[in-house]
Amino acid sequence: MTVALETVHGAPAHRRRRIPANVRSMLMALAGTAVVWQIVGGLKLVADGAFPSLSGIATQFWRDRADYPQHVLATVQAAGIGFVIGVTIAVLAGYASVAWPLFERLIRGVGVTLFAVPLIALVPVLILALDGTKPRIVLAALAVYYPTMVATVVGLRDVDARLPDVVRACGGNDASVMRWVRLRSSLPSIMAGLRIAAPAALLGAILAEFGGGVRWGLGSYLLASLGSARPERLWGIGLVATVIAASAYGLFSLLGTRFTRTNVSATVVAQATPALLGDARRRPLQQRVLLSLTSIGIVLALWATTLRLLGTSPIVARSPLSVFRYLTTGDGAAAARHTLLAALRQTVPVALLGLAAGLIAALLFAVLLQLRRELAHAVLPLALVTQTMPLAALTPIIVLVFGRGIFASVMVCVAVTFFPSFVIIAQALTNTSPSAGDVVRSYGGQEVAILRFVGLPAAIPALLTAARLATPRALLGVMIAEYLATGRGLGFLLSQSRGLLDYGMIWSVAAVSVLVAIVLTQLVGLLERRFQSYAGA
């Protein structure tokens, strides 16, 4: 008995700290990339030195070392406060959504909006309505809300179906099930959500700093360096931001493993669909439409009441009604509409083009990977960097490398959509049942035939899921590029009307880009669900 006990208590698996094999091979590939990087950069092979050598970046970093602490502190502090506020609200909202399904239905509009919103569109608006560090905090909190809320709902809802029965059999009711089963078993999922939310908070804070008006912060630092055209410094800031984002991600991964031994995949949480009309319960269509309209109304009401409560002058802070009037009946409404439409016509096609390019690249690469596994290790480090580097830091670098034209915007899209899409598609390709492959093989099929008959049919729904998740990112990427560099589209209109103090236009651009983002994600989501039901998945 004692011997048995030793083995039972000796080495609980979750306390073990060992570097897994895949991490080790990734580290090795990372080192390889560094060498190539150094050579390419040192010889100024790319874009006239816009791709500097690692040693150049390190030297510059050493020279700037006195500046970093204050910039980092300012951003991390704002991101941290925003993170805490956003997470608190999101977890409470998730909890309430599970406890009261009607509440979930009513606040769904908020979730749908925050999932789709290109955060950069909110920056000027927040800066108009709030002062000091508040815009950063609020944008960080907004960035955190959706992933955390979804993770909470998924965690509370998807419990082992037998456990609620156990608690009920012991004399419990719904509240006891919540207390003894749901809360605890939701922790791994919530941790997975926080893992996504923490880098998102950083992104929010940096983006808000792009709005200007603050001296300290990585965003302000980036903005200043973009003007001074010093690629080494830009890269240094980008890598510092990447390290912070990666540490935040790692911290919550580590916390997550304390609660369960198996990690909840981040993509599982992120894949939950925000559908405005969809409903788990079979409600009649009229009722669903009514509920959806109400939930949209709630978003508008939140917008209006927040401004009312802040007491900002209505000239600067526009209500939904005032924006509507600005674009329909007000003086110069036609001109405003014209400007806005022109900008839309520049932004949306570029975003869609970039999205398509990113998805095709992801699909091709996932297929290639299926046939040539060694490739994974070679490309993962680069993918990892583009994945972890906050979009706000990545965009200036891409602009630097690819210039200020449309091509840079498309590249930003590709960079932000490629990796997450690749992960989802590759997962779908790998998860096809081996026996289905065996069937094809037994008729003499080769790898290519298996891919054609088994892999690709499985990849198409995954591609659409990837598309839905990537759409907001693509739009955000294009708008950041426009805002910082390219001088066209909605992003540029945003910064331009700030300079002109055209408050009506600032709010209109924000509202319209949110609207466009929502419509696009909902359309892609609809396509995805259509295809899923067609494929019988």
Added chain:
Amino acid sequence: MMAASMETSAGVTRALSVAHVDRHFELKGDRVQALGDVSLEAPVGTFIALLGPSGCGKSTLLRLLAGLDSPDGGSIEFGGASPETMRRAGRIGVAFQDPALLPWRTIRRNIALPYQVLGRPVDTARIEDLIRLVGLSGFEEARPAQLSGGMRQRVAIARALATEPDVLLLDEPFGALDEILRRQMNLELQRIWLDLSPTTVLVTHAIEEAVFLADVVFVMSARPGRISEMVTVPFERPRSQSLLRTPEFHAIADHISDLLFSGSIPALTTALEPAETSAPTSQP
């Protein structure tokens, strides 16, 4: 000692009565009659076995008895109290076919769960007793993942017994165990039952297990699920392994086996296939 304290708390009149119970489910527009006009009676402290082919509604009936589900027609009472009332008062203990332990809790804290759910002070001394009773001393601080299937099953039984329930409901608690462990567990269950003598309903596929443990065996048939026969088992307690070899035991087991296979329960011979493998003695 425990039995005495139970009698004073529960009174002696809590007989089980199930009268004309119906339960059906809607499945994609189809109506599945899981139970049709099920009736049975049993005095307090009886050990009942429910035996029948797969899909005949045993689990459905047990969930109704546990107050986890309500019948579409008919009534269920424990000496005047509804299953719902009994469940809310913590007077029912259930062990499901799957142990369903909370994976994040130690064994000790898993057994303490019913106290916490009911908002009662945790009776640590009783939990220690129960852990000893089910033979898990030394594993108090282990987690479910570190135990074997049979050990987990015993934790589930200990948990079901934690609040000294008047009614113990067991849904194939040994279904996943091998034959040897199963017999051991049967002996342990008998020991525990003799100690506490709650009114017990055991759902099982195994004829031998039913006859070995029960005072009364209710044989069920399917479509719709109903009680087709009641067989009284007269053997003295405690019953030992050697009982399994007596002709009297075999006579009863063979009788039940005949009932399950006989033409009086049509369309059963095919449905019984899976049950057969887990109950070797069912072959006449």
